[in-house]
Amino acid sequence: MPDGSQRLEATFKCRKLSAYFGDRKIVREVDLDIADRKVTAFMGPSGCGKSTILRTLNRMHESAPDARVEGSVLFSGHELYARGVDPVDVRARIGMVFQKPNPFPKTIFDNVAFAPRLLGLARTRSDLERRVEEALVNVGLWTEVKDRLKDSALGLSGGQQQRLVIARAIAAEPAALLLDEPCSALDPASTARIEELIASLARRLSVVVVTHSLAQARRIADAIAFFHNGEMVEFGPPGQLFEAPSDPRVKDYLVGRTG
Amino acid sequence: MSRKSQRRRRFAERAFRAVATGALVFAAGMFLLLCAGIAALGAEAFLRHEARLEIALDAAVLGVSAQASAAELGTADFRAAVRRAVAEAAAPAADTVSEIELNALISPGAEFALADALSRNSGLLGRSITIDAPLSDAADRYLKESPDARGYARLSAAQQDVIAALKAKGRLSRAFNADFFASGDSSYPELAGVAAGFVGSMFSVGVAILIALPLGVATAVFLEEFAPKNALVDFLEININNLAAVPSIIFGLLGLVVFIIALGMPRSAPIVGGLVLALMTLPTIIIVTRSSLQALPSSLKEGALALGASKLDAVLNPLLPAAAPGIATGVIIGVARALGETAPLILIGMVAFVATPPLNPLEPSSALPVLVYLWAESPETAFAEKTAGAIILLLVLLIVLNGLAAAIRRRANVYRR
Ligand SMILES: Nc1ncnc2c1ncn2[C@@H]1O[C@H](COP(=O)(O)OP(=O)(O)OP(=O)(O)O)[C@@H](O)[C@H]1O
Ligand SMILES: [Mg+2]
Numbered sequence: 167m168p169d170g171s172q173r174l175e176a177t178f179k180c181r182k183l184s185a186y187f188g189d190r191k192i193v194r195e196v197d198l199d200i201a202d203r204k205v206t207a208f209m210g211p212s213g214c215g216k217s218t219i220l221r222t223l224n225r226m227h228e229s230a231p232d233a234r235v236e237g238s239v240l241f242s243g244h245e246l247y248a249r250g251v252d253p254v255d256v257r258a259r260i261g262m263v264f265q266k267p268n269p270f271p272k273t274i275f276d277n278v279a280f281a282p283r284l285l286g287l288a289r290t291r292s293d294l295e296r297r298v299e300e301a302l303v304n305v306g307l308w309t310e311v312k313d314r315l316k317d318s319a320l321g322l323s324g325g326q327q328q329r330l331v332i333a334r335a336i337a338a339e340p341a342a343l344l345l346d347e348p349c350s351a352l353d354p355a356s357t358a359r360i361e362e363l364i365a366s367l368a369r370r371l372s373v374v375v376v377t378h379s380l381a382q383a384r385r386i387a388d389a390i391a392f393f394h395n396g397e398m399v400e401f402g403p404p405g406q407l408f409e410a411p412s413d414p415r416v417k418d419y420l421v422g423r424t425g
Numbered sequence: 426m427s428r429k430s431q432r433r434r435r436f437a438e439r440a441f442r443a444v445a446t447g448a449l450v451f452a453a454g455m456f457l458l459l460c461a462g463i464a465a466l467g468a469e470a471f472l473r474h475e476a477r478l479e480i481a482l483d484a485a486v487l488g489v490s491a492q493a494s495a496a497e498l499g500t501a502d503f504r505a506a507v508r509r510a511v512a513e514a515a516a517p518a519a520d521t522v523s524e525i526e527l528n529a530l531i532s533p534g535a536e537f538a539l540a541d542a543l544s545r546n547s548g549l550l551g552r553s554i555t556i557d558a559p560l561s562d563a564a565d566r567y568l569k570e571s572p573d574a575r576g577y578a579r580l581s582a583a584q585q586d587v588i589a590a591l592k593a594k595g596r597l598s599r600a601f602n603a604d605f606f607a608s609g610d611s612s613y614p615e616l617a618g619v620a621a622g623f624v625g626s627m628f629s630v631g632v633a634i635l636i637a638l639p640l641g642v643a644t645a646v647f648l649e650e651f652a653p654k655n656a657l658v659d660f661l662e663i664n665i666n667n668l669a670a671v672p673s674i675i676f677g678l679l680g681l682v683v684f685i686i687a688l689g690m691p692r693s694a695p696i697v698g699g700l701v702l703a704l705m706t707l708p709t710i711i712i713v714t715r716s717s718l719q720a721l722p723s724s725l726k727e728g729a730l731a732l733g734a735s736k737l738d739a740v741l742n743p744l745l746p747a748a749a750p751g752i753a754t755g756v757i758i759g760v761a762r763a764l765g766e767t768a769p770l771i772l773i774g775m776v777a778f779v780a781t782p783p784l785n786p787l788e789p790s791s792a793l794p795v796l797v798y799l800w801a802e803s804p805e806t807a808f809a810e811k812t813a814g815a816i817i818l819l820l821v822l823l824i825v826l827n828g829l830a831a832a833i834r835r836r837a838n839v840y841r842r
Contacts, residue, residue, distance in 0.1 A: 229730055258733025268724035270743040280742070281732040331728070338732050 261340030470814025625790030632699020641710030677769025713755025750837030
């Protein structure tokens with residue numbers, strides 16, 4: 167992977183990308199282009215493989231036992247699955263937020279400071295504090311937690327935890343961000359806040375969001391990939407996908423017959 | 426139908442509660458009984474009787490010249506001086522008592538104290554000093570058991586008269602037995618103490634922790650996170666689990682053969698004891714560390730990996746700290762077991778009679794539980810209370826360790842919510 171001294175085109179090009187758990191093929195030969203500085207939404211019925219394909223984009227999938235990937239993913243022109251590419255480097259450049267919030271059993275501050283410390287991003291203590299504050303402000307959590315940064319992150323509510331793990335991911339300064347249902351536990355105000363954040367992040371990097379909300383996809387997505395049973399059955403801008411879906415499975419999903 | 430089954434279930438629950446409560450009460454009762462028994466006997470070990478004696482350090486009585494050198498003072502007959510002081514203090518009751526009988530009333534500790542005082546200040550020769558001389562074990566037991574009972578087998582009637590006379594003159598007192606904590610072992614029960622065993626135990630357990638903790642945690646991390654899944658590793662795992670069930674005396678044998686005979690390490694030394702205890706504790710630490718790591722949600726590791734942590738980074742940072750309370754609890758329980766272990770230490774020679782506490786783990790030493798074993802075997806009845814006293818000390822240490830484990834668990838729970 168090239169280092170980020172000059173800004174790279176954070177594009178993904180997936181070719182014949184398949185993912186397995188043991189013998190079960192969960193993602194089936196997906197060809198997909200994700201544009202730089204755009205928001206791409208993954209949609210589809212529950213269990214269709216959205217989370218799994220998302221995890222192939224930063225080489226998280228293979229960390230599970232028996233998990234295997236076939237095909238190719240080019241990230242800004244470089245093959246992520248080439249021999250000699252260290253998944254640790256890939257994950258440091260491509261951030262990911264999981265479907266279930268997973269704060270570390272540490273203080274709120276230490277959670278957000280985790281990646282800056284690990285990757286050596288902050289030069290001084292005050293620089294570190296500035297980064298933590300900025301990340302927390304960005305996810306709209308700062309005013310709620312600024313007086314309790316030394317408290318356990320596990321004492322936060324579910325929605326607060328969800329915003330905390332987003333803050334933790336963006337504090338790593340990724341070139342691309344993969345968000346798995348980032349607003350599933352949030353109230354409308356926090357959802358709006360995260361959507362704003364996604365829009366502002368998309369000015370600097372590419373963002374992939376898994377969502378079940380049609381309204382949210384319509385509001386934030388530049389492109390939508392629709393999955394069904396591990397296959398990508400439709401891809402396009404939200405207008406086209408919602409107004410004139412070409413695939414019957416997408417139509418069924420939109421009118422609530424599946425998913 | 427549902428009503429009937431509900432009644433049955435309620436009955437089952439009540440029966441279960443009754444049985445469980447019964448078991449708890451039984452266990453608590455037995456524990457209290459044990460504590461009460463040991464405390465009643467052992468409390469006496471912490472007190473002893475002393476006689477206030479005014480001892481004339483007369484050159485003639487001591488059998489030395491008036492300007493005796495230090496070397497000459499080494500041969501002085503302090504026993505005669507003590508005897509004379511007792512006879513004076515108990516006069517006229519002492520007139521009918523033989524020298525041997527008089528000697529048997531006061532502990533040699535008095536002579537050691539006199540020799541000590543003179544060697545520090547030779548000007549005392551020819552003067553008289555007042556000391557609180559510890560009574561011998563026989564006299565002490567006599568006073569502790571039945572101060573007024575006649576016909577006590579271990580003291581003659583004449584000796585009992587002397588004690589009664591000393592008591593009537595207010596010479597006898599019951600004092601805290603500092604020797605019990607400050608001294609090493611002694612063949613005189615009234616002078617014997619746990620210091621050598623205590624220090625030896627601390628050295629052994631310290632060495633054991635220093636070796637077993639890093640080695641055990643590292644092994645567990647390797648097996649859990651890095652080891653390939655193959656038959657060899659499975660075999661290794663099974664054997665580690667089996668090691669935890671091996672009788673401790675086998676580890677002692679191993680220590681004797683490997684460390685002392687093959688490697689030529691010193692006998693009776695806490696360093697070898699520590700190595701043996703480390704081997705014994707290692708499987709426990711490996712097992713608890715692994716199960717603590719397994720108990721963590723996989724999302725924790727994934728979260729760290731997704732932020733660019735390598736496997737080792739993830740282990741060092743969120744995983745081990747999150748597993749630390751579980752590991753600490755297991756380690757403390759392992760250490761508590763090691764602290765009470767006797768058999769393997771006996772095999773490597775830590776049963777030696779050790780009068781002075783070791784200054785480092787290479788010096789010969791005893792251990793607390795070994796001391797209990799040694800004293801329990803001794804014929805003098807006075808060692809019975811010493812045994813109980815040492816057991817109390819051991820139990821207090823174990824309770825402190827377990828309290829520590831409970832405190833760590835509680836703190837961790839608060840943090841986890
Ligand atoms: N660790 C795993 N081991 C085995 N199978 C798995 C594992 N994780 C997911 N799967 C399977 O992979 C398939 C796709 O799961 P995935 O989590 O990608 O679905 P999803 O589209 O994200 O669903 P949802 O919208 O409910 O989050 C499911 O059938 C699931 O059972
Ligand atoms: Mg999912």
